[in-house]
Amino acid sequence: MLEVKNIEARHGLLQAVRGVSFSVRKGEVLGVIGANGAGKTTLFRAITGVHPDMTGSVTLNGQDISTLRPARRVAAGLAMVPEGRRLFPDMSVRENLQVAGEHGRRGDWTLATVLDALPALKPILKSLAGNLSGGQRQAVAIGRALMTNPNVVIMDEVSLGLSPIAIEGLYESLGQLKASGKTGIVVVEQDLRRATAFSDRIICLLEGAITLEGASGELSHDDITSAYFGLKAESHEGSAAHA
Amino acid sequence: MLDAIIQGVLLGGYYAILAAGLSLMLGVTRFLNLAHGDLAVLAAYLVIYLVATWHLPIVWAIVLMLPVMGLLGWALQAFLFARTMKGGFLLPLLTTFGLGAVIQNGIYGVFSSDVKSLGNFIGNLAWASWKLPFHISVGKLPVYIFVAAVVVLVSLQLLLSFTKLGRAMRATTIDEEAAELSGIDARRIQRATVAIAMVLAVLAGAALAMRSLVNPYTGPTQLIFAFEAVVIGGIGSLWGTLAGGIVLGIAQSLGAKISPQLFQLFGHIVFLAVLWWRLKGAGSLGLANFLRSLKGGRA
Numbered sequence: 152m153l154e155v156k157n158i159e160a161r162h163g164l165l166q167a168v169r170g171v172s173f174s175v176r177k178g179e180v181l182g183v184i185g186a187n188g189a190g191k192t193t194l195f196r197a198i199t200g201v202h203p204d205m206t207g208s209v210t211l212n213g214q215d216i217s218t219l220r221p222a223r224r225v226a227a228g229l230a231m232v233p234e235g236r237r238l239f240p241d242m243s244v245r246e247n248l249q250v251a252g253e254h255g256r257r258g259d260w261t262l263a264t265v266l267d268a269l270p271a272l273k274p275i276l277k278s279l280a281g282n283l284s285g286g287q288r289q290a291v292a293i294g295r296a297l298m299t300n301p302n303v304v305i306m307d308e309v310s311l312g313l314s315p316i317a318i319e320g321l322y323e324s325l326g327q328l329k330a331s332g333k334t335g336i337v338v339v340e341q342d343l344r345r346a347t348a349f350s351d352r353i354i355c356l357l358e359g360a361i362t363l364e365g366a367s368g369e370l371s372h373d374d375i376t377s378a379y380f381g382l383k384a385e386s387h388e389g390s391a392a393h394a
Numbered sequence: 395m396l397d398a399i400i401q402g403v404l405l406g407g408y409y410a411i412l413a414a415g416l417s418l419m420l421g422v423t424r425f426l427n428l429a430h431g432d433l434a435v436l437a438a439y440l441v442i443y444l445v446a447t448w449h450l451p452i453v454w455a456i457v458l459m460l461p462v463m464g465l466l467g468w469a470l471q472a473f474l475f476a477r478t479m480k481g482g483f484l485l486p487l488l489t490t491f492g493l494g495a496v497i498q499n500g501i502y503g504v505f506s507s508d509v510k511s512l513g514n515f516i517g518n519l520a521w522a523s524w525k526l527p528f529h530i531s532v533g534k535l536p537v538y539i540f541v542a543a544v545v546v547l548v549s550l551q552l553l554l555s556f557t558k559l560g561r562a563m564r565a566t567t568i569d570e571e572a573a574e575l576s577g578i579d580a581r582r583i584q585r586a587t588v589a590i591a592m593v594l595a596v597l598a599g600a601a602l603a604m605r606s607l608v609n610p611y612t613g614p615t616q617l618i619f620a621f622e623a624v625v626i627g628g629i630g631s632l633w634g635t636l637a638g639g640i641v642l643g644i645a646q647s648l649g650a651k652i653s654p655q656l657f658q659l660f661g662h663i664v665f666l667a668v669l670w671w672r673l674k675g676a677g678s679l680g681l682a683n684f685l686r687s688l689k690g691g692r693a
Contacts (some may be wrong), residue, residue, distance in 0.1 A: 199572050220581075221574035230575070237572035239565050251566050253558045275661035299577045 152177050152335045153229065153303040158207035160190070160197040160359075167193040168205070169186050171358040175303055180333035182350030182367060183339045184379060186207025190359035191339050195305050200224050212302060225255055228357045229365050230301035234308045234339075236292040244272060248298050255299025259333070265294045269324050286317025290324065297328075303335040310342060311327050318342075322349060343375055357381045397530045398651040402644030407540030407645040408601050408624075409639030412616060413623035414550060414632060415594030421567040422587040423471070425479065425486035429494035431617030433592060436497050437463050438599030438608050452515055452600070459596045467592030471585040494613060501610035509607040516604055538599070539601045543639075546597060547632050550590075554632070563587055567630060598610050622665035625672070641668075 153175040160168035168190045177179045183193050196202035197330045198209050200221040209224075216224045239247055246263055266273050269290050275283065280291055289309070296304050309325075310318045322345070328334060329349070340346035347353060347367045355363035355378040363370070363378035376382075416430045427433075437459055444455035474493070478485040514518040520533045554560035565573040566583045574580050602608060602616065619642065627638025642661050649660025 199575060201574065220579070221571070222577050222579045225575065225577040233572065233575060235568055237575070239568045239572065241563070241568060242564060246561055246564075250573075250578060251560045251576040254562065254579070256577075295576055 152179075152212060153337075154208075154210040155198060155241075156208045156210075158194060158197055158205060158209075160193050160202055160205040161202070163192065165204055167359050168197060171356070171359070171361055172359070173354055173364070175335040175337055177302070177330075177335055179352065180329055180336045180338060180350045182346035182353045183337060183356065184341070184343055184346050184353065184375065185356035186379060189356040191356055192307055193359075194339070194356070195231060195307055195339065196233075199229060199305065222254070225299050225301070227254065228300075228302035229257075230296035230299045230304045232292045232304065232306040232309065233288075234289045234297045234311070238280040238283075238288055238291055238295070238357045240279065242280060243277055244280055244283070248272075248294050251295040251298035256301075258300030260297045260300045262298070265297050268297070268327055269294050271320065271324075282319070285313050286320060287316070289313060289321055293321075293324070301334060303337065305337040305339070307339045309338050309340055310345065318345075325349065343372070343379065347372075349376065355379055395648075395650070396528065396586045398647040399644055400530060401536070402647035403640050403642030404536035404540045405647065406636065406638075406640030407536070407543035408598065408605065409619055409623040409642055410543045410597035410622040411539075411546055411594060411601060411637040413627070413639055414547060414637040415591035415598065416620045417624045417627075417629055417632070417635050418550070418563075418594070419588055419591040420624065422563055423475065423479065423486075423584050424570075425475070425483060426490070426621070427475075427588075427591070428487060428490040428617060429497060429613070430490075430591070430595065430620060431615065432494040432497040432613030433463070433467075434595040434599035434602065434616055435608055435610070435613040436501060436599070437592075437596040438511060438512075438603040439501055439505055439510065439602050441596070442512055442603055442608075443505075445512065445515050452512060453605075455597060456600050459600075460593050463592040464589040467584045467588040467590075467595075468593075471588035475588065476581060477582065494617075498610050498613060500511075505610070505611060510603065511604075511607045512600065512603040520604070531677045535604060539605065542597065542601070543636065547592065547636055550632055559583070559586060602692075619661070622661060626665060626668045 155174065156172045158168055158171045159166065171194055173181065183191055199207035200219060208215060211227050211229055214227055216227050216229065219227065228238070239250070248265060249304055252262060271287065271290050272294055275287060280288065283291065293306065310321060313321065325336070329336060338346065338350060347370065350367045352362050353363070353365060353367045353370055353375065355375060357378065362381070363374060412434060416427060419427050421428070441452070441455045441459055444458060445452055450458070474489065475486060478489040480627045516535070519535050523531045524534065525531055554564055562573065562578045562583045565576065565578055566580045570580045623635055623638035623642050625638070626641050627634030627636070641664060645664040646657050646661040649656035
């Protein structure tokens with residue numbers, strides 16, 4: 152479905168992402184972990200086309216989308232819930248969802264089905280997005296991404312800044328999305344236990360490169376924490392073998 | 395005094411039409427089109443040409459010019475402005491400044507430096523007025539232009555609130571990158587916005603040519619008035635442009651009441667006072683901070 156090969160991305164002279172490759176299949180959840188500054192956000196901004204200073208290839212359903220503008224990548228079936236939500240604060244929740252539905256692809260996700268999947272949005276449809284709590288904003292951002300009917304949705308720092316109750320509610324909704332099996336999901340998550348529990352596979356980024364990759368059930372907590380903090384340089388090679 | 399205020403309010407209608415296009419474009423494309431006044435004057439000259447040479451009724455001449463200038467705006471954004479926008483905020487300013495000079499000299503080359511007006515083609519509407527109590531006389535033309543301004547602003551409000559294009563324009567204004575990630579082709583929306591701004595420039599140019607005389611170099615002054623109305627009313631606020639236009643118009647009328655030479659000066663003083671008030675809490679004058687502060691609140 153989504154195939155990313157040898158992505159390199161820079162911020163001026165700083166190389167933020169170094170030769171990252173991975174793939175996501177239909178209905179699969181890929182968890183991406185890594186400390187602050189590991190290059191996660193830059194990687195996904197490059198994949199979605201909003202970070203232009205990149206090389207490598209991004210293929211979605213066999214179509215090379217590497218050179219397309221972000222909106223064209225959305226039209227091809229790639230959506231992103233950006234870090235910080237990036238809602239349109241002066242527009243209502245309904246309008247935030249509506250614009251994505253109007254400019255995205257046609258498919259099963261409509262305002263009605265998104266509200267069924269994210270029932271917390273129903274009572275706040277008329278509220279301005281700028282007046283919402285963190286959890287509500289994240290739900291709107293996810294709903295907005297779904298309204299484009301993506302094949303693959305990338306969720307950057309999905310639980311960052313949310314209360315424990317909001318995180319529980321969020322993952323409950325994501326669980327339903329995962330269970331539908333229609334959409335590939337990439338979840339960038341700081342909470343290692345949450346990431347391994349929710350994902351089918353895990354990749355860990357450190358200083359812009361993948362240091363660990365494998366099926367989440369096969370990776371020990373020690374493997375993950377070592378790769379996360381850069382304590383075991385050879386971990387990628389070792390775990391890739393049994394991924 | 396009351397008479398001057400009424401005249402100022404009505405003058406604000408014309409400023410609102412001119413400023414609405416400038417504000418819309420500034421909000422969506424994030425650069426100030428320094429050729430906006432010249433484009434309005436170009437539209438005025440073309441309408442005058444159609445009326446004087448082809449003997450078209452004024453309304454038909456305006457209707458004909460709307461799509462022509464709309465297409466010109468679309469093309470300018472697609473082939474000129476969009477390219478300069480990649481070069482930072484200064485390059486579009488310089489480009490539109492140059493475009494304004496080209497338009498002024500183009501009009502001069504084609505139509506000469508003679509002043510022109512649509513006043514000769516609108517019969518007694520140019521001077522007809524209603525008599526109100528307290529010896530106040532209200533010109534019919536300024537009233538019609540003010541009504542047209544309200545109709546234009548209501549139409550724009552409906553467009554922005556209830557149409558797919560309008561929602562996309564608002565989203566692009568708020569956050570272009572997030573708009574792209576929502577599937578909105580921001581470049582197409584920017585082209586459409588500039589086309590709409592040029593349509594408004596036609597209406598403003600026609601209103602100007604009916605109210606007064608135009609010459610090839612009238613544009614920069616009109617740009618200053620439009621910019622002042624936008625800043626007074628707040629960038630991105632449609633009705634703010636009407637409020638800003640009215641405040642500017644009243645200031646100018648009151649200045650002219652004291653002395654005709656003070657017409658422009660009073661407007662500039664009010665503009666500077668509002669600008670100073672808006673920027674008071676802005677801190678660093680970075681572009682984003684500057685624009686945010688001009689939106690109506692402080693940065």
